[in-house]
Amino acid sequence: MPAPLVHRLRVRYAECDLQGVAFNAHYLNYFDTSMTELWRAAYGSYQAMLDRGVDMVLAEARVRFHRPARFDDELELGVVVIHLGRTSFRTNHTARLAGELVAEAELRHVLVDRRTAVKTPLPDWLRDGLAPWAVITDGPPQGP
Amino acid sequence: MPAPLVHRLRVRYAECDLQGVAFNAHYLNYFDTSMTELWRAAYGSYQAMLDRGVDMVLAEARVRFHRPARFDDELELGVVVIHLGRTSFRTNHTARLAGELVAEAELRHVLVDRRTAVKTPLPDWLRDGLAPWAVITDGPPQGP
């Protein structure tokens, strides 16, 4: 079972709210930086995917918040691919501090034609590129 | 069955990304403004809740994105309360444009003591205040 792709990100002052913790919406932004790093590891860059004529849009997100992160904390962000469908794929994300789980998310992205924004099947090069970080879960295909 | 509490919010230039649409993370921020408006309608203001010694933290979010919103679009944001638990509550959120569903979310907030940040039971005044927008769903209690 492959290890997640991990990178680190420091919580900025402006991202912390009146409760003294990183505001919830920023986690979708943090997990999006994990997608950027995944694309860099798999294809060289996010731009390399665009150059091949496809793009991805977020269709669904589920986030669970376990404990707060604070200003200047350095989050360890991990991502694995848990499902490769016909036109969409799912990733599982974690944010940790000193090994403790801060937040986790499951994202479902849809692949689209870059020019028309219409959904399009995952090409083989995209499947192959994600393979090193793919932990495909059991069970029947989950949705489109 | 009560109508959702609705307010309007215009998508800002800075909230739109390279795909020309409002970036996904901003929707958690948009739906948070709905919570602020719900608290205003129910208790006078969010501050009025803090003044009574409690606060709320987001424990879980599920968001589905149906179609994009663009710069200068005026979103119609709706919120209803779908579950009042012992120490947490759930809200359902919609973002619409001209009646069409743009995004929807289910949020679960936990009530906490403002000073200790430890979870605390929902007081009666809080339950009563939310009643006009509460569409309590059937079935057994969903979690804590």
Added chain:
Amino acid sequence: MPAPLVHRLRVRYAECDLQGVAFNAHYLNYFDTSMTELWRAAYGSYQAMLDRGVDMVLAEARVRFHRPARFDDELELGVVVIHLGRTSFRTNHTARLAGELVAEAELRHVLVDRRTAVKTPLPDWLRDGLAPWAVITDGPPQGP
């Protein structure tokens, strides 16, 4: 001397930082919404300018912070045009609470060709559209 164009904007929870006040960077975003409203008043919308083949980019900003704004405060944002140059223009912005000055800014935008991003002279329709909010200051032309 014409009155500024004014609109109102409520400070969001996520925009307030550990000091309990709206974080400084958000003011550039707030003043950008004033530009959007100015374009709506002058030309129908920002998009109407794009449709005529030009766009604007921020070249310089000067912001002074006088007193803090807090969560749920409703800022009164005002904008006037203080200089119309050959290829750029300057606006003066204010953010007020109950008449008291919270922050003020002077922005210099450059007009560019929408497709090439190269700076281009202000067309007459653009000058005419801004006239109702133009408080042209004395003195020699300020820069390009």
Added chain:
Amino acid sequence: MPAPLVHRLRVRYAECDLQGVAFNAHYLNYFDTSMTELWRAAYGSYQAMLDRGVDMVLAEARVRFHRPARFDDELELGVVVIHLGRTSFRTNHTARLAGELVAEAELRHVLVDRRTAVKTPLPDWLRDGLAPWAVITDGPPQGP
């Protein structure tokens, strides 16, 4: 003449706007991360300053935008201290890509008592800590 304190920061997808470039307001946020790094280098952390009972607030910012930065660009952010006043100090900031200047800013922060938010004189430990990055400019004192 001391070298600026430099750190690197990657432009996020969500920070880029409809023009395909990092939106202007984010630069104040980027330069704020430089202040965090300056405080880390000078005192161990920003928190170490708070622990000594003082905090800082931004009083004035001047930003010039020279060329755009794009998604996934890694900015080189530099900061030097250019003035240490009685109760305030000024810093000069640069954002570069491959040596080319993208944006520069001059910020003036005021030191305040952490509890009362009233401005307070710069203590010696604060002046001493900043000395390695202080390029004090000539001329009479600039403001308070």
